[in-house]
Amino acid sequence: QVQLQESGPGLVKPSQTLSLTCTVSGGSISSGGYYWSWIRQHPGKGLEWIGYIYYSGSTYYNPSLKSRVTISVDTSKNQFSLKLSSVTAADTAVYYCARSGEMAIFDYWGQGTLVTVSS
Amino acid sequence: VIWMTQSPSLLSASTGDRVIISCRMSQGISSYLAWYQQKPGKAPELLIYAASTLQSGVPSRFSGSGSGTDFTLTISCLQSEDFATYYCQQYYSFPLTFGGGTKVEIK
Numbered sequence: 001q002v003q004l005q006e007s008g009p010g011l012v013k014p015s016q017t018l019s020l021t022c023t024v025s026g027g028s029i030s031s032g033g034y035y036w037s038w039i040r041q042h043p044g045k046g047l048e049w050i051g052y053i054y055y056s057g058s059t060y061y062n063p064s065l066k067s068r069v070t071i072s073v074d075t076s077k078n079q080f081s082l083k084l085s086s087v088t089a090a091d092t093a094v095y096y097c098a099r100s101g102e103m104a105i106f107d108y109w110g111q112g113t114l115v116t117v118s119s
Numbered sequence: 120v121i122w123m124t125q126s127p128s129l130l131s132a133s134t135g136d137r138v139i140i141s142c143r144m145s146q147g148i149s150s151y152l153a154w155y156q157q158k159p160g161k162a163p164e165l166l167i168y169a170a171s172t173l174q175s176g177v178p179s180r181f182s183g184s185g186s187g188t189d190f191t192l193t194i195s196c197l198q199s200e201d202f203a204t205y206y207c208q209q210y211y212s213f214p215l216t217f218g219g220g221t222k223v224e225i226k
């Protein structure tokens with residue numbers, strides 16, 4: 001059973017960089033065949049896909065966030081990470097990591113982690 | 120970007136009711152549509168993909184239909200555990216997008 005777990009600071013100051021890591025267990029990122037995404041949900045709102053990474057390091061970002069987003073992978077640790085720069089209060093959200101296959105549907109999700117942007 | 124409109128945004132229903140949730144696309148997506156259920160404080164869970172294919176383990180009271188621009192999620196006989204928020208997601212093109220959600224609450 002694949003499990004994903006987000007980790008990182010729950011509070012980030014405005015203009016700083018939000019950094020989160022997703023640790024995958026029960027399956028290897030480097031085995032290929034899956035894409036590893038970050039998705040966020042503003043409080044009481046809907047879902048926004050941020051972007052994905054493949055084990056090879058290839059990425060695709062949502063154009064709405066592309067200028068501020070970097071997703072990276074560390075196959076030796078079976079982790080992938082999100083960096084979102086120049087954050088504002090509008091980036092306050094629950095951040096999820098998730099797995100998808102070729103069909104780009106999300107079959108496994110982390111539990112989510114709330115990140116608040118505030119001074 | 121493909122925009123998605125879900126309706127209604129709030130649905131009040133009773134246990135045993137048949138409920139139908141709609142998801143309309145800004146452009147055709149063939150059958151590249153998924154549905155998720157989200158309960159408070161939890162991550163979404165995949166219910167249906169390819170518009171009508173039930174994910175393994177999902178009860179048969181859930182069904183999906185549609186293609187092109189108009190899709191529906193039907194719960195044939197609402198159970199207490201089905202009170203939740205439902206989201207549609209298109210995977211026809213990037214960026215992947217979700218509908219705004221439909222909250223199914225107890226009447």
